[in-house]
Amino acid sequence: MRKFFLKIHLWLSIPFGIIIAIVCLTGAILVFETEILELCYPSRYFVKEVKNEPLPPASLISLAQQQLPYSMKINGIRIFSDPKRTYQLVLPGKKAAVFMNPYTGEITGIDDGQGFFMQMMRLHRWLLDEYKRDGGFSWGKTLVGVSTLILVIIIVSGVFVWFPRNKKVMKNRLKIKTKAGWFRFFYDLHVSGGFYAALLLLVLCLTGLTWSFDWYRNAFYTVFGVKATQTQVHTSPSSALTSKETYGKKAGSHEHSNAERKEKRQKKTDYTQWADVLTALQNRYANFNSITIQDGSATVSSLKYGNTRGSDRYSFNPATGEITEIQLYDDLPKSGKIRGWIYSVHAGSWGGIITRVLSCLVSLLGVIFAVTGYYFWLKKMMRKLK
Incomplete structure (x- = not known):
């Protein structure tokens, strides 16, 4: 049985090892995208001098429009x-x-x-293939998905093959010898490092597969007792900040919604009311990460660990700035939260800097496992040729 799993481990690693290494390397880089960008472009992300009060959104957008090309459309503003x-x-x-x-x-x-990190993300998810917005077939996406699925089998077979048979072997298995030559070092790194990284690397694979295959995503949701249903908006007149009546309720007809969207496209966005919306939300949240305001809607991202994509969403009347509709993250059903949780676990952001560092290190180990695996295989082939 051990020989059977060893053959599976070897003959699946050889054809898919390169793709696995690419996906793991790009994943490790993407973990610290924000920090790397802030380090490379500090003046882009941070001001040199903090003054008393920032300018209101309408003034900032007006100044931006004077400096930007006329064809560049501004969809919203994000405040930190x-x-x-x-x-x-x-x-x-x-x-x-x-x-x-x-x-x-x-x-x-x-x-x-479209910069470096966007290309890293395209390489990580689609091997630089074009993203099919209509859900059409993509070779890059499929190859990444199949390779990730193969990696799951490689991890499981590797643990089965090299699992220690007794306590003495276990003690040696968990050590990486650095003074017994390069071959022994690479071997221990491949085997012992694999034991340390197996669980977290398996978690990264299982969460990443939800973006590759619809059938897997549906099965994944089912395992956690979640059905992929349309997110419902939870509104409550008593929870609104300033409004006594709701605006644009879900009960409105489909035709009415289309008419509203058409009217919004024809109207020029009035940014003057965004200051009132910003003030109302800042008063409501003592601690937040960012507030994003767009025409008729606002999103508040919190500083909590866990689902880092979890946010509270608001609708407001563009003409008056009144908050008219509220969708709190805490009130969402499981189906409205699980996708954000999957991303947070996959990116390692759910537990702060510690889990992000671990995810980055495990992803880098995935690259090392692929490289050392090829090294052992080539050494074996060279011996046979002699």
Whole structure:
């Protein structure tokens, strides 16, 4: 039985090892994306001088429009609780943003959302293949998914093959010898390091697969007793900040919603009421990470550990700034929370810096396992040739 699992471990690792190494390396890099960007571009993310009060959103957007090309559309603004942080103007496209000094209105940087880390994410998830928004077949996405599934089998077979048979072997198995030559060092790193990393690496694989296959995602949700249902908005007149009546309820007809969206597209966004919305939300939250305001909606991200994508969502009347609809994260059903939890566990952000460091180290070990595995295999082939 051990020989059978050894063959599975070997012959699955050889064809998929390169892809596994790429996915693990890019995953390790993406864990500290924010910190690396802040280190490389400090003036983009932090102001040199903190003044008394930041400018209101309408003034900042007006100043930005004077400095940016006319064709560049501003979708919203993101405000941080840290007074040293610059504000971000949200642009169309994933992660695209303009960074502004909130006290002077000066643009400190522009991220088009297509830089190094976006390419790392594309390599990590799709092997640089094009993302199919319509859900169509993607070779890159499929290869990453299959390789991740293969990695699960490789991890399980590796643990089975090298699991210690007694306490004495266990004691030696958990040591990495550094003074017995390079071959022994690489062997211990591959085997003993595999024992230390197996559980967390397996968790990263099992959560990552939810983005690759619909059938796996549905099964994953089912295991946790969750059905993929449409998120419901929880509203309560008593929980609104300033409004006594609701606006744009879900009970409205589909035609009415379409008419509202069409009217919004035709109207020019009025940013003057965003200051009232920002003040209302800042008064409500003693601690928050960021507040993002867009036309008729606002999102508050908290500083809590756990689901780092969990946030409270608000709707407001663009004409008056009144909060009209509230969707609190705590009130969401499990189906509305699990996707954020999957991301937080996969990225290692659920427990703060400690879990992120562990996720990064385990991902780097995944690269080392692939490289050392090829090293052992090539050494064996060279011996046979002799």
